[in-house]
Amino acid sequence: MAELKYGWVGKILRADLTTGKLTDEPTGKYAPKFIGGRLMAAKIYWDEVPPGVGALEPANRLIFMTGPNNGTFALRSTRTAVVTKSPVIEPETYCYSVMGGHWGAELKFAGYDGVIIQGKAPEPVYLWINNGRAEIRSAGHLWGQVTTKADEELKRLHGCQSRAMLIGPAGENLVMSSIISTDGHAAAGMGAFGAVMGSKNLKALAVRGTGPVKVARPAELIELVEYTRHILGSKPLRLRGQGGPKGFLKDLVAEKKATNKAGGCWACDKACMMGMRFKDKDVPDGSGQCDEIIELQMEDFMRLNRYTTPDSWEFGRLCDDLGLSVTQVIGHTIPAFSHECHGGTWATELVWAGIWTEANTGLPVGTREKPKVGTREFNAALLKKVAYREGIGDLIARGQQWYLNHIVDTVSSELREQAEYIRDRTIYIPKYHCIWQPRMAREYWSHIYIHCAAHVRQNLGQMGDRWFPLDPPIDVFPKGKRELAVKLFGDERAVDIKIDDFKAPAVILSNHLGAELDCLTLCAGHGNDFPVWTSEVTEDGIGDLAIGAKMFSAVTGIDISFEDMLKQVGERCFNLERAIAAREGRRREHDTYNNFYLGDPLTGKPPKACQWYAARDWNGKEYPAGPAVKNWMNRERFTRLMDQYYTLRGWDLETAVPTRKKLEELGLTDVAEDLEKKYGVPVSP
Amino acid sequence: MKKMAEIERQRQKDKSPAEYRRAIGHLVVDTILCSGCRTCMAICSLSHTGVSHPELSRIQVMGFLREGNLIQAAACLQCQVPKCLSACPEGAIYIDNNTGARVIETGKCTGCRLCIEACPNKAKSPVNYCGEILSPIRYDPDNKVCVKCDLCGGVPLCVKHCPMNALRLEKKEA
Numbered sequence: 001m002a003e004l005k006y007g008w009v010g011k012i013l014r015a016d017l018t019t020g021k022l023t024d025e026p027t028g029k030y031a032p033k034f035i036g037g038r039l040m041a042a043k044i045y046w047d048e049v050p051p052g053v054g055a056l057e058p059a060n061r062l063i064f065m066t067g068p069n070n071g072t073f074a075l076r077s078t079r080t081a082v083v084t085k086s087p088v089i090e091p092e093t094y095c096y097s098v099m100g101g102h103w104g105a106e107l108k109f110a111g112y113d114g115v116i117i118q119g120k121a122p123e124p125v126y127l128w129i130n131n132g133r134a135e136i137r138s139a140g141h142l143w144g145q146v147t148t149k150a151d152e153e154l155k156r157l158h159g160c161q162s163r164a165m166l167i168g169p170a171g172e173n174l175v176m177s178s179i180i181s182t183d184g185h186a187a188a189g190m191g192a193f194g195a196v197m198g199s200k201n202l203k204a205l206a207v208r209g210t211g212p213v214k215v216a217r218p219a220e221l222i223e224l225v226e227y228t229r230h231i232l233g234s235k236p237l238r239l240r241g242q243g244g245p246k247g248f249l250k251d252l253v254a255e256k257k258a259t260n261k262a263g264g265c266w267a268c269d270k271a272c273m274m275g276m277r278f279k280d281k282d283v284p285d286g287s288g289q290c291d292e293i294i295e296l297q298m299e300d301f302m303r304l305n306r307y308t309t310p311d312s313w314e315f316g317r318l319c320d321d322l323g324l325s326v327t328q329v330i331g332h333t334i335p336a337f338s339h340e341c342h343g344g345t346w347a348t349e350l351v352w353a354g355i356w357t358e359a360n361t362g363l364p365v366g367t368r369e370k371p372k373v374g375t376r377e378f379n380a381a382l383l384k385k386v387a388y389r390e391g392i393g394d395l396i397a398r399g400q401q402w403y404l405n406h407i408v409d410t411v412s413s414e415l416r417e418q419a420e421y422i423r424d425r426t427i428y429i430p431k432y433h434c435i436w437q438p439r440m441a442r443e444y445w446s447h448i449y450i451h452c453a454a455h456v457r458q459n460l461g462q463m464g465d466r467w468f469p470l471d472p473p474i475d476v477f478p479k480g481k482r483e484l485a486v487k488l489f490g491d492e493r494a495v496d497i498k499i500d501d502f503k504a505p506a507v508i509l510s511n512h513l514g515a516e517l518d519c520l521t522l523c524a525g526h527g528n529d530f531p532v533w534t535s536e537v538t539e540d541g542i543g544d545l546a547i548g549a550k551m552f553s554a555v556t557g558i559d560i561s562f563e564d565m566l567k568q569v570g571e572r573c574f575n576l577e578r579a580i581a582a583r584e585g586r587r588r589e590h591d592t593y594n595n596f597y598l599g600d601p602l603t604g605k606p607p608k609a610c611q612w613y614a615a616r617d618w619n620g621k622e623y624p625a626g627p628a629v630k631n632w633m634n635r636e637r638f639t640r641l642m643d644q645y646y647t648l649r650g651w652d653l654e655t656a657v658p659t660r661k662k663l664e665e666l667g668l669t670d671v672a673e674d675l676e677k678k679y680g681v682p683v684s685p
Numbered sequence: 686m687k688k689m690a691e692i693e694r695q696r697q698k699d700k701s702p703a704e705y706r707r708a709i710g711h712l713v714v715d716t717i718l719c720s721g722c723r724t725c726m727a728i729c730s731l732s733h734t735g736v737s738h739p740e741l742s743r744i745q746v747m748g749f750l751r752e753g754n755l756i757q758a759a760a761c762l763q764c765q766v767p768k769c770l771s772a773c774p775e776g777a778i779y780i781d782n783n784t785g786a787r788v789i790e791t792g793k794c795t796g797c798r799l800c801i802e803a804c805p806n807k808a809k810s811p812v813n814y815c816g817e818i819l820s821p822i823r824y825d826p827d828n829k830v831c832v833k834c835d836l837c838g839g840v841p842l843c844v845k846h847c848p849m850n851a852l853r854l855e856k857k858e859a
Contacts, residue, residue, distance in 0.1 A: 072737040073727040102723070102748075109739065148751055160810040160817045161747060183750040212738035218731050225846075234848065262849065263754040264722030269848030271720035275754025285753040 002028045006216040007068030007556035008036070013112045013134050015127055017200055018058055018119030022134045027113045032558055033667065036067025036113065038096050038518035039573040041083035044116060045094060046576060046671065051584045051679065055087035055192075056174065056199040058120035064107070064165070064205070067521035071108035071213040071266070074551045075225045076530065078265035079521040080104035086191035088176040088399050094456060094580045097193060098518045101186035103207060105266040106163045110209025121201040126166075128158060129207045139203040144169060146321035147181060148286075154206045166204035167194040168323020170387040174198050176399035177386070179325045185273050185287045186265065189325035190457070192399075216557030224554055228547050231535045234269045249276060249313065263287050270525055276313070284317045315379045322387035347382075348373045353418045355411055362391045424596040446503045449633055450645050451511070453591040454656070456577045466514065466524050468506040469533050470497040480534035480541020487542060500637070504645040512570030513545065519569045520548050572666045575658045578651070579671050583679045588656035591642065599634050606632040652684045660685050708763035708785035710856040712744060712834065712841060716756040718851035721748025725843035725852060732842050733832070743834040744843050744852075745819045747810060759808035759821040761834035763787055763857075769822060769833070772803035786836040789822075796829035 004010055008031050011024045034040040041063040053059045062084045069077035078100040086095030107115070111132035121136070124143035128135045142150045147168040154164045163182060170178035171194025178194025181187035215221055228234075252258035257280060263273030275287035319326045350356040351371040358365055363381050366372030385393025396403050404423035411419045447467065468488070469481045485494035485502075488509065494502035513531040517524050524530050532543030546562035553559050560568070578586075592598070599606050646653050650662035660683050663672035676683045726742035734741055749755040767787045770778040777793035778800065780786070789800070801822045808819040822833040834841075836854070844852045 073724075073731045105723075151751060156815050160749070160815050185750055210740040212730070212734070212736035212741075214736050215731060218735050222728065222731065222842075229848075259717070259753065261717065261754045261756075262720045263748065263750055264720035264724075264848070266722065267724050267727045268722050269724065271722065271849060273720070273750070273754065275750060275752075277753030277755070285751070287750045287754050 002032055004028050004031055005557065006214045007072070007552075008032075008113050009108050009111050009211070009213060011112050011132070012114045012116060013129065014116045014118070015134065015136065016119045017117065017121040017125065017136065017202060020121075020136055022136065025116075031068070031113075032556065033568075034572075035519045035552075035569050036070075037065055037079060037081040037521045038083070038098060038515060039569060039576065040067075040114065040519070041065040041081050041096065042094070042573060042576050042580065045083050045085075046580055048116075048118075049085055049094075053085065055085040055092040055196060058118070058200065060085050060118075060196060060199075062117040062193070062196050062200065062202075063114065064117075065114035066104040066108055067113075067519060068556050069551060070521050071105035072215050072555050073218075073221055073225060073267055074522070074555055075228050076265075076268045076270065076523040076525070077521055077551075078102075078104065078268050078523050079518065080107070081518060081521070082180060082188035082193055084191070084193060084196045086193075087174075087195055088190075088192035090399075090401065091585065093584045093586070094577065095191035095193075096457070096518075096577075097188035097191055098521075099180075099182070099186045099188045100265040100268075100523055101163070101182040102266045103163045103165050103182040103186075103205075104521065106207045106209055108209065108213050109211050110207050111211050115205060117197075117200055117202060120199065124201050124203055126154070126202065126204040126206060129205065129209075130158070130162075131209055131211060142203045143172065147323055148184065148321055150204060151184070154204060158206050158208055162206050162208035164204045164206040166323075167197050167202075168321060168387065170323040170397075171195055171198040172203070172323075173387065173389050173397070175324065175386060175389065175397040176402075177325050177397075178323050181320065181323065183287070184320050185263065187325065194323050215555050217554045221551070221554040224547075224550055228532075228544075228551075229269060231532055231537055231544055231547075232529070233536050252278065258283075265523070268523065270523070270529070272525065283313065286317050286320065288316055288320075314376065315383075318380060318383050322383055324383060324387060347371075349418075349422050350407070353415055353422070355407060355415055355419060360392075424594050446500045446633070446637075446641055447497065447507060449593070449597075449638060450504060450507045450641055453593065453638075453642065454507075454645060455511070456581050466529060466531060466533075467510050468494075470495050470506075479536075480538070480543065483540045484533060484542050500641055504641060504648055507645065508648055511574055512566050513548075514570075515573040516548050516565060516570035519573055520552055522548055522551070567666070572668065575649075575662060575666055576668060576671065578656075578658055579663065579668070579675055582655075582657040582681050583675060586656075588642075588646075588654065591656055592638075597633070598638060599632060601635060652682075655682055655684075657681060657683060659683065705765060705767070706780050706785045707765065707857050708780075708787070708836065709839060710836070710854045711763040712760035712836075712843070713853050713855045714744070714746065714756075714758035714760055715851045715853070716758055718849050719746065719748075719756045719758065720849050720851070721746060721750070721754055721756055722848065723748075724846055724848055728842050728846045732837070741823050741825055741832060743821060743823065743832060745808065745821060745823075747808065747817075747819060749811065752811060755811065757808040757810055757819065759806060759819045760852075761787070761821045762806045763834075763836070764805070768803040768805055769800035772799045774799060781835065784836045784839045786834065788835045789831055789833050791828075791830050791832075794830040796824065796831060798824050798831060800831055800833070 004027060008027045010027050012027055014023045014025055030040045030043055034043045044063050049061050065081045079098045080103055081096055081098045083096045085092055110129050124139040125136050126139040128137050142153060147166055150166055151164050155162060165180055165182045167180055174195040176192045178192055179187040179189040180193045180197055253260045258276055258278045261275040262271035263275045264271040273287050277285045316326055348371045351365050352368055354368055356365050364372055364377050372378050385391055386397050389397050395406060408419045408423055481495045482492045485492045489502050489505060494506060517530050522530050531545050532547055534541050535543040549560050549562045549565035646656055651658050660672045672683055675681045723739060723746055725744050726739035727737050729742040729744055730738040745759045747757045763786055770787055775793045775795055777790045778787055779790060781788050801820045804820050804822050810817045822831055824831050841854055844854050
């Protein structure tokens with residue numbers, strides 16, 4: 001076992017809630033080979049969660065994992081990886097989420113690198129971790145409380161500097177859009193993590209630590225952080241004139257009826273949170289992540305042609321209180337983005353189609369002529385029903401995909417076609433990459449298609465992997481892209497978003513860098529962030545992709561080159577996750593899309609997705625159907641792209657399972673062995 | 686030895702305010718700009734102790750995100766009449782020749798924490814939490830000494846590294 005002197009604090013807490021037994025395990029069992037964050041959690045998952053274990057069964061693990069950089073001065077070392085078997089994906093499978101906040105750093109100061117939760121407590125409990133000690137305490141008084149109240153109570157009990165990871169009523173009631181959140185702004189979402197925590201009868205993990213995290217080379221780290229901020233052109237969002245309040249929030253701030261503050265995670269210069277305090281106590285105080293607020297703003301913009309309204313601010317706060325994912329609820333249940341582009345949200349469309357009426361839903365949905373979906377009244381009613389699983393909420397709470405399938409199955413035959421259409425188009429491609437601007441989506445195709453098809457989170461939305469920058473410019477920095485393309489792929493055509501060439505290697509590199517950041521627990525954020533592809537301050541415009549490796553070396557004292565880091569961490573992580581997926585039954589035939597995205601093979605018509613996005617962006621500017629419609633993604637083109645992708649990855653072309661050669665190359669020989677012998681997965685040499 | 690300390694203490698107490706040398710300035714936290722990221726606490730502990738240990742940071746920040754990111758901060762004011770200095774029974778607190786910062790001499794400090802008690806500039810959390818009090822003078826339980834802001838020899842690193850420009854060294858007029 002490796003001795004870990006710096007970076008890692010050396011212990012992982014294992015909490016068996018069934019027996020109430022708490023044990024400390026050495027981090028050296030996994031580190032430094034599996035580094036931390038997503039990779040270490042995936043390794044623990046591989047070892048401990050065999051296929052066949054149900055996501056909501058006590059045998060499932062809920063793993064919280066930080067990395068060596070957490071809690072040090074390393075820039076943006078904020079992340080905590082959460083890994084579990086997710087009940088929302090069908091079939092239930094491995095899922096990860098990487099979240100920000102101060103909780104990860106606090107856990108390190110409390111002397112733990114991670115927490116593994118297993119079993120199920122006989123009654124509601126919470127975990128209190130303080131300076132190397134942990135306790136399971138009764139959560140009778142917290143259970144059923146909204147997150148704001150429960151968090152306040154925990155802070156009162158354990159000091160206001162304690163940080164808690166907690167679930168709301170939605171998680172307790174096993175709702176499939178539930179989250180685990182900390183401090184009301186950072187959350188592990190999209191994989192029903194809250195429901196897994198709720199199934200274990202665990203309300204919260206409260207942490208307070210006053211210990212140190214050792215750094216091998218402090219002077220080098222300080223210098224490196226200065227260099228990184230220089231090369232990033234680091235400025236907080238607020239000072240760049242972004243991420244501030246708009247609409248009614250801005251008006252209130254101007255009228256001095258509210259204060260707006262930027263908020264940041266541990267040791268981060270970005271400050272992408274927004275904290276609002278209102279004089280008028282009708283509107284709840286709180287803080288929100290920038291994208292959450294952008295989404296709310298966009299939702300308002302689509303619906304009302306204006307920026308944030310009190311309704312949508314309250315909507316965000318209500319989601320936070322109930323422990324529901326704003327992204328998932330807006331993106332899935334009320335996808336108002338498509339309002340202008342496509343006619344309506346699926347909820348609105350169900351009303352238009354006459355499938356949803358006030359009588360059969362018990363919600364204030366309005367009439368077919370004038371739907372009320374998206375109004376304050378509707379939002380509050382819907383969210384409460386979903387979180388507490390009342391009436392129709394009980395059905396929606398089982399997951400969007402399940403619910404839309406259920407509608408198709410139960411609707412009368414004349415409405416069936418329309419219901420099928422609504423279902424098909426709602427299958428989720430992450431809006432972070434696509435829906436922001438229809439124009440972007442249209443020209444982004446081959447890239448996005450490969451990534452979303454092969455990623456373990458597939459249709460849940462993948463944040464975090466920031467793309468190799470492409471043309472036309474969607475990135476902050478204009479220069480350096482071509483030089484970078486030549487340096488990385490030997491050809492400057494790699495930056496051209498409209499051609500398929502070099503897209504597979506670009507996706508692979510982006511994925512590896514994204515995974516590396518998730519393991520080093522550095523935040524990818526948005527805009528000019530990690531990985532630093534391009535930079536405004538360097539002479540040739542090329543950024544520095546090796547910053548992650550350098551920070552790791554300065555913190556832990558273990559010298560590692562950029563190439564090794566990319567292979568030993570990024571690629572190992574991606575392949576281990578794929579091996580897990582293969583063990584759980586995933587093969588090449590699952591890496592695909594429906595007709596909505598690939599076109600109908602019988603009629604030969606372009607996929608409806610092209611038409612959907614190619615209409616109008618959220619600023620109201622019109623885009624006629626363009627390249628995507630002319631050059632749409634058909635099945636042959638998709639197969640060609642994926643063939644290239646699997647070949648480059650070193651995965652089997654038939655099954656899309658990593659080959660033995662690839663796994664051995666990545667130091668995962670035992671995984672290859674077990675995959676073949678123990679789990680009967682065909683592994684080609 | 687004890688007697689010497691007593692004499693020294695008396696001598697310091699007897700000084701009139703004008704007799705203390707002014708510090709070149711003191712840290713000011715703009716709690717409106719501050720994002721609560723605690724970069725200052727990371728750099729302070731890292732540069733002074735070589736480890737990332739926010740508990741021993743000579744500047745303390747508490748953020749309450751659910752309260753709209755309300756910030757409570759404590760940084761040493763380098764008081765003209767330093768109560769910590771006169772409270773120290775060991776005479777371990779002295780005034781630095783270059784910066785005028787009120788500094789604890791680690792060799793003399795016995796870790797009695799009377800300076801922490803005497804410090805008038807503490808931050809307090811909102812009452813609806815637990816009313817926790819934060820002092821800018823910190824106690825290091827491992828070495829059994831107290832530590833406080835020494836202005837980093839005139840160029841405070843927390844000011845240099847604050848990403849929000851929320852920290853400044855407020856110069857004192859002579």
